[in-house]
Amino acid sequence: MGGGDGKHGTVVAPVPLSNSPRKGEGAGWSMGRKMLTLPPRPARIAISSLLAIAIAGLIAAVLWAILEAATEPSSASRIDIPHLLRMTAIQAGLTMVLSLAVGMALAWALNRLRFPGRDLVVGLFAAAIVTPGMVVAFGLLSIWGRNGWINQASEALFGFSLGNPAFGLSGILLAHVILDGAFAARILLARLDAIPATRLKVGQSLALSATQRFALIDWPAMRSSLPGLGAIIFLLAFTSFPIVLLLGGGPANQTLEVAIYSAVRLDFDLAGAVRLALTQIAVCAVVILLASASTPVVSVHGRSVAPRWRDALPAQALQWLVLLLATVGFALPLLSVLIDGIVSGFGRVLAQPTFWWSLATSVVIGSASAVLTLLLALALTLGRAASGERPVRILLGTPSFAYLAVPAVVLSLGFFLIVRNLGVATAQAAPVVVIIANSLLALPFAVATLGPPLDAMVRARGKLIRSLGLSGWQQFWKVEYPLLGKDIGLMLALAFCFSLGDLGVIALFGTQDFQTLPLMMFRALGAYRSNDAAAIAAILLIGTILAFVGLPRLFERIAHASR
Amino acid sequence: MLRAEHLAFAYGKEAQTYDFSFEAEAGAVTAISGASGSGKSTLLDLIAGFLAPKSGTLALDGANLLPLPPETRPLSLLLQSDNLFDHLSAHENVALGLPKGVAKIEGRRRVEEVLQRVGLDGLAHQTAATLSGGQKQRVALARTLLRDRAILLLDEPFSALDDETRQVIRALVGELTRSEGWHTILVSHHEDDIAALATRRYRLAEGRLTPA
Numbered sequence: 154m155g156g157g158d159g160k161h162g163t164v165v166a167p168v169p170l171s172n173s174p175r176k177g178e179g180a181g182w183s184m185g186r187k188m189l190t191l192p193p194r195p196a197r198i199a200i201s202s203l204l205a206i207a208i209a210g211l212i213a214a215v216l217w218a219i220l221e222a223a224t225e226p227s228s229a230s231r232i233d234i235p236h237l238l239r240m241t242a243i244q245a246g247l248t249m250v251l252s253l254a255v256g257m258a259l260a261w262a263l264n265r266l267r268f269p270g271r272d273l274v275v276g277l278f279a280a281a282i283v284t285p286g287m288v289v290a291f292g293l294l295s296i297w298g299r300n301g302w303i304n305q306a307s308e309a310l311f312g313f314s315l316g317n318p319a320f321g322l323s324g325i326l327l328a329h330v331i332l333d334g335a336f337a338a339r340i341l342l343a344r345l346d347a348i349p350a351t352r353l354k355v356g357q358s359l360a361l362s363a364t365q366r367f368a369l370i371d372w373p374a375m376r377s378s379l380p381g382l383g384a385i386i387f388l389l390a391f392t393s394f395p396i397v398l399l400l401g402g403g404p405a406n407q408t409l410e411v412a413i414y415s416a417v418r419l420d421f422d423l424a425g426a427v428r429l430a431l432t433q434i435a436v437c438a439v440v441i442l443l444a445s446a447s448t449p450v451v452s453v454h455g456r457s458v459a460p461r462w463r464d465a466l467p468a469q470a471l472q473w474l475v476l477l478l479a480t481v482g483f484a485l486p487l488l489s490v491l492i493d494g495i496v497s498g499f500g501r502v503l504a505q506p507t508f509w510w511s512l513a514t515s516v517v518i519g520s521a522s523a524v525l526t527l528l529l530a531l532a533l534t535l536g537r538a539a540s541g542e543r544p545v546r547i548l549l550g551t552p553s554f555a556y557l558a559v560p561a562v563v564l565s566l567g568f569f570l571i572v573r574n575l576g577v578a579t580a581q582a583a584p585v586v587v588i589i590a591n592s593l594l595a596l597p598f599a600v601a602t603l604g605p606p607l608d609a610m611v612r613a614r615g616k617l618i619r620s621l622g623l624s625g626w627q628q629f630w631k632v633e634y635p636l637l638g639k640d641i642g643l644m645l646a647l648a649f650c651f652s653l654g655d656l657g658v659i660a661l662f663g664t665q666d667f668q669t670l671p672l673m674m675f676r677a678l679g680a681y682r683s684n685d686a687a688a689i690a691a692i693l694l695i696g697t698i699l700a701f702v703g704l705p706r707l708f709e710r711i712a713h714a715s716r
Numbered sequence: 717m718l719r720a721e722h723l724a725f726a727y728g729k730e731a732q733t734y735d736f737s738f739e740a741e742a743g744a745v746t747a748i749s750g751a752s753g754s755g756k757s758t759l760l761d762l763i764a765g766f767l768a769p770k771s772g773t774l775a776l777d778g779a780n781l782l783p784l785p786p787e788t789r790p791l792s793l794l795l796q797s798d799n800l801f802d803h804l805s806a807h808e809n810v811a812l813g814l815p816k817g818v819a820k821i822e823g824r825r826r827v828e829e830v831l832q833r834v835g836l837d838g839l840a841h842q843t844a845a846t847l848s849g850g851q852k853q854r855v856a857l858a859r860t861l862l863r864d865r866a867i868l869l870l871d872e873p874f875s876a877l878d879d880e881t882r883q884v885i886r887a888l889v890g891e892l893t894r895s896e897g898w899h900t901i902l903v904s905h906h907e908d909d910i911a912a913l914a915t916r917r918y919r920l921a922e923g924r925l926t927p928a
Contacts (some may be wrong), residue, residue: 193785613798616766621863622787623810631812635803 191611192619192628194539200548201536204529205549208593212559215567216434222570223427230423232412234432241391241408242436244322248329249383250391255330256337256382259479261337261371262472264345265464274480275342278704281335281483284694285703287395289328291678292486293319293692294399295493297327302489319401319557328396328581333386335483340382344374349648353462363468384444388437392560395656397670397679408639409433410562414660417566430563437558456662477478487694494691498689507673508689515653515669518584522591523648529592530644535629538607550600561657564590585663590658602644603637610636643706646701653696696699717741718867718899723772726863731832734758734923736772740916741865745893745900747910748919753892756903759920760869765789765899776866777900791867794889796875799856802845806836806855808842813859830858830891852882857888861874863895869894869899874909 166370265276282659296302297319304314318324348370356370394410401407407415409429415424502508537549568590572582609619610633618628634641656671663672670693677685723736734755740746750756763774765786767849774781781789792828793799800809810827818826831837834854845851860868870889874882890913893900904910910917918925 164776192787246916614801616764616786616793618796619766619786620764620789620791620793623812627812631804631808 158248165405175177181628189620191539191541192623192625194535194600194625194628197536197625198540198545199536201539201549202545204536206534207322208529208596209551211593214571215559215564218358218567218570218574219430219434219563219575222423223431228495231420232422232429234428237407237409237412237429238432238436240406240680241410244325244397244408245387245390247326247541248333249387251326251330251376252333252337252386252390253379253383254340255334255479257375258475259334259338260345260375261367262475262479263342264371265472266476267468271280274476275339276428277480278335279333279339281468282696283334283650283654283697284487285395285650285656285671286328286332286393286673286695287399287488287654287656288409288490288690288694289331289640290324290396290399290486291325291674291686292490293328293331293490296486297324300544307321311455315403322406324400325397325406328400329390329393330569331391331483331486334479337386337465338479340378340604341375344378345371363464366464379512381444386442388440388444388582390434391436392562394562395662395675398656398675410657411562412658413562413566416423417569417661423570426566429567433560433563434558437560452693468664481665488692490687490694494685494689494694497687499688499692502685502688502692505685507668510671511668511673512692515671518591518669519649521588521643522595522652524593524649525592526599527645529596530603533596534600534603534607535602538611547696550604561590561594562657562660565592565658565661576635579662580664580667583664587655587658587662588610591652592622592648594655594658595651598647598651599644602640602647605635606637606640638711639709642668642705646704647707649700649704649705653700654666655712718776718795719774719899720763720783721773722776723759723886724770725758725762725767726770730731732920732923734762734854734875735756736762736925738918738925739792740867740899740901742899743894743897744915745890745902745913747902747914747917748920748925749903749909749910749917752905754920755923756766756858756905756920757871760901760903763867764791764793764869784927789867790861790865792875794853794856794860794867794870796872797804797852800844800852803843804842805843806825806851807840810854810859810862813863827858830861831855831859834858846883849878852887853877853885854888857885857892861892864897866897868898870900870902870904872904872906873902874906882909883912889913 239263259278263271263278294301295316299317299319300316301319304316305515307313307315318328350372361369374484378704391408392410393408394414395406397406397411398414400444401411409432413426413429413433415427416422435656463471533549540546540549565586568582568586572579572586575582614632618632625633654671655669656675659672660668660675663669669690674686674689674693676690677683717740721737724734725736726733731829733756736759738746738748748756748759758767761783762769763782765784769782775792801812804812807824807827810831811823814823814826828837828840831840834857836851836854836858839847839851844855847855869890873889874886877885886909889900892898893913900913902910902913917928919928
């Protein structure tokens with residue numbers, strides 16, 4: 154994915170949650186006095202604490218294994234870390250700037266325009282968060298590659314080819330901006346939609362021009378989100394793996410994440426990989442520290458209820474143009490993946506036993522990861538919401554965000570070293586490790602999805618729940634679970650889709666007998682079986698869309714039917 | 717009789733300290749009025765157990781309430797809003813007030829009975845989100861009836877209602893207080909609510925209650 158393996162943020166971006174309701178803000182929290190407005194749930198806090206400690210311990214073990222390996226004697230490594238760091242930072246910085254610009258323009262256009270199918274278009278951009286990066290990369294190759302649609306049309310019409318703009322830095326940036334720009338647009342659109350109707354009425358009565366409206370109303374609404382959002386996009390691009398792997402086009406555009414993979418799988422240079430991993434962790438940790446100081450990026454569900462206030466015609470024309478370009482830019486690669494898949498024919502792939510085995514592995518790993526993520530996220534967020542003590546809330550919240558500092562390939566490398574140190578065969582440990590690693594990678598998104606509604610519910614109804622003397626089970630079954638039904642579905646969909654599109658973890662642990670669909674697709678590309686890759690990409694895309702659209706609806710129904 | 721004597725409290729190191737003393741009889745409404753920020757909600761939180769006083773006593777018919785946590789204090793709450801869980805039906809919201817271990821059929825009968833008493837028997841299966849403000853307060857009152865606790869704390873319960881509904885709900889509260897023998901404490905800054913319901917009233921200013 155742009156930032157990794159489909160983890161393009163979510164409806165709620167994974168920046169550590171604010172812990173800071175103060176006196177007067179809600180029933181549950183305040184400084185310097187005993188919290189009696191929260192229902193006492195010691196069992197929840199105890200379970201949550203144990204899990205938080207276990208996760209922190211696991212991450213510490215990963216880091217320790219990496220640090221320990223760093224001290225091992227090694228032959229001279231040819232890895233040029235300053236060059237890799239410079240290249241990674243340049244592409245991540247450019248991705249961040251371009252994605253924010255695209256995101257702002259698209260959010261502005263979507264906020265203003267009303268048309269049939271608008272919800273579908275907004276939903277399309279929301280789906281960017283789970284679209285596997287390698288599917289988008291493949292789509293770009295279909296359109297902009299040497300034998301892509303554009304070149305075929307250019308040769309047919311004008312007799313010359315445009316070369317291969319899908320490869321190299323331009324391709325990487327394009328793929329990242331498609332995914333991260335759509336992600337930014339969804340977050341910023343929520344900010345614009347949340348502008349109070351009264352402010353818009355005042356602006357409209359003052360007859361503000363489109364420019365004045367943007368400067369005086371829109372910009373202040375979006376401004377506070379930009380540093381946090383920018384940091385997340387930088388981080389996602391900095392740790393991007395499959396897009397750089399597929400579109401990098403050689404060592405010149407390699408990033409740290411891809412270099413780690415190459416060092417382990419191709420060069421067998423573990424010491425070099427460890428040095429790269431430590432560099433990666435250090436940079437990510439600094440960016441996270443900067444991000445956590447900024448306003449949390451929290452998206453808001455629902456549509457704008459603001460009154461209609463159309464901009465002048467030139468601004469409207471610009472909005473339509475932005476929307477058209479963005480929709481075509483985002484939808485075209487995905488459409489090409491589907492068309493190429495159909496044209497290539499699913500029959501050849503479906504006839505391979507390896508495909509069915511890979512599909513089953515993907516579904517089993519994805520389902521197990523999603524369920525494990527749900528259990529971990531529920532336990533952590535229920536415990537966190539039950540506690541009024543700020544240090545406890547931070548303790549319970551922080552470990553789940555560790556992934557942001559320990560990206561997929563680094564986490565995978567850590568597990569790889571642990572398994573090696575334990576003397577367990579990699580193939581034997583692979584399924585368990587891949588499930589745990591994918592769960593940890595999805596956990597920050599899951600906690601960011603379930604945490605805010607739970608916190609809000611306890612803040613608003615803590616006194617009521619306590620005065621009614623509801624038991625912990627009654628509180629969960631009657632109040633929390635029905636409210637969380639859709640969020641649980643969304644969270645499961647995110648975790649499942651992330652795992653379904655993952656290449657970063659499986660890349661180090663995959664074998665001939667243990668491969669998922671993305672790994673099978675990657676190997677098909679490596680073996681120049683592009684028809685097989687096209688069919689697998691289309692199947693991955695269809696699976697992702699079905700899961701992302703279907704699971705939240707299914708769980709909302711189940712949650713309401715179960716009462 | 718519900719009696720508080722020098723119930724003292726302060727938020728952290730804030731200069732403002734509270735020292736509450738009052739009496740409230742059974743079957744009557746005791747009103748507390750005061751300016752915004754004068755500490756009316758703090759007083760209710762102390763009575764309900766959401767805040768722990770630094771010193772003082774709070775007793776119901778001589779029984780000390782202070783050691784009891786909020787969930788076991790003999791009281792019910794009726795706030796301005798957020799009294800119900802919006803995703804549950806009126807019936808389900810009321811049923812949350814049933815004591816543990818009540819058989820299903822008996823529980824249903826009791827819920828239907830109290831809903832009937834507040835005039836909502838036709839809306840039992842409607843979700844709370846679809847009810848009007850007045851209907852929501854009736855549901856909360858039905859649950860209060862079902863729980864049958866000796867104290868009812870009212871925190872601006874009529875503020876979100878239109879005039880007509882306000883008078884109806886106000887009358888219902890007065891009637892139930894008398895018939896059930898509740899010690900009802902009404903916090904409000906609406907003079908007409910207080911005049912219509914209260915048999916005893918206090919004014920809250922500078923952290924102290926004075927009979928008005």
